[in-house]
Amino acid sequence: MQHEDIAILERLHRRTAEYPAGSILQHESGRVETTRFIISGWAMRYRTSRDGDRQIVNFLLPGDSIGLYGALFDRSACDVEMITPGMLAEFPCHELPDTFRASARLGAALCWIAGQDERFLEQQILRIGAMNAIERIAHLLVELQQRVLVAGSRPADAMTMPISQKLIAQALGISHVHANRCCRRLERQDLLETGADGLTLLDPRGLEQLCGFDRSLCGAMGIPLLRSRTL
Amino acid sequence: MQHEDIAILERLHRRTAEYPAGSILQHESGRVETTRFIISGWAMRYRTSRDGDRQIVNFLLPGDSIGLYGALFDRSACDVEMITPGMLAEFPCHELPDTFRASARLGAALCWIAGQDERFLEQQILRIGAMNAIERIAHLLVELQQRVLVAGSRPADAMTMPISQKLIAQALGISHVHANRCCRRLERQDLLETGADGLTLLDPRGLEQLCGFDRSLCGAMGIPLLRSRTL
């Protein structure tokens, strides 16, 4: 990485902030003024429908961005809320164009992150559009684990995720009752375990097999530049 | 628009090609070498699941891009196929970074297009995750109509879309039989009409109301630069 790239990167990371679980980082109707990167903690991006219930669009993990398009759109399309407490790097959206101008490599890295995000949405569509409840859950969990791994955690730490059955249900478009039944079934098959601290994958390969997870999309897909940097 | 911007834009549009309906523009496993913009015609982006059936991720209309991230990722995540015959502007992916370097405004326009695409995916997730079949269909049709309108068609032309019930089913994660029943119902309520040339919206406002379509996301959302140009 070039010397000046690092300088810019530092500048984007100069301000960090701690947020407690449940903080709203972005509101659906509001204008987006701030771009952030998650340094630690989990968040979720969701939309609220007419009748008041939530559809989680994507989970946001360390290394992911929030409000990357803020400079380009009038208003946010989604709410963003912290699931766990976490630390974020933040800077005003309007600094982004300068970053692009200053370093093509960093610009590419930002685009890469945006592209990643879009891929996650595609995966999500595949899940809720073409799978049954059990497969959806397995697929989601495997994807999240892969993402945690790519972000640089040790494999052992990547097995436990801070998400409740309720969140799973809201993400996968199933009722929380049904989500519970499916989770129990996965537990009985020793693929899964739930504890107070969240959900633990006991047999990732088994889950992959169950839902036909396509691993080829995960490994080595580009330039994990900021991702490794933010950790 | 600056003079040099126009020059770059011309260069990206210098080569165009006609494709018949059914052409495969991009293959799921393959490397993406070419970036394209749709000048006329409709296409679809889809993924194929283990058991062979398709999940349409997004429909692609005039003004939309194909393979915009080709320079950044090893392989495509989706297939792209023409629904109707159409004309595309195409150029090698590797020219994109130059474009970013040459004009910040054009770079922003490309990002805007990418961001749009991501929003469509969010909408799609909302549909299949949080709505029943009838609402999904209504919501999809209204969104497509809005997109056609934003792309610059005359309102009258935006009412008829070249998509079959089968495609609707594949996009919305429902069986084609059920899609048919729902469409018939919408027809009986005079919201819809199907003919040999596709599907015609008789009462867009009625459809909007039926599914609670959020219009605020559509109007005036940025810099439709290339969009107006490609038409």
Next chain:
DNA sequence: CGCTTCCTTGATTTATGTCAACGTGCGTGG
């Protein structure tokens, strides 16, 4: 003419949603 693709409809099965009840842990405030 046979072939294919799409649309259409009825009968039946299945996955999932809804309603309801109960247990647990956890924080808060008395």
Next chain:
DNA sequence: CCACGCACGTTGACATAAATCAAGGAAGCG
């Protein structure tokens, strides 16, 4: 300390949306 509410997980009984199976019609096309 207890009592209370609250969020979450759990399970059963029941209702329903949607899938599947099956059959047939209409239109395009070699």
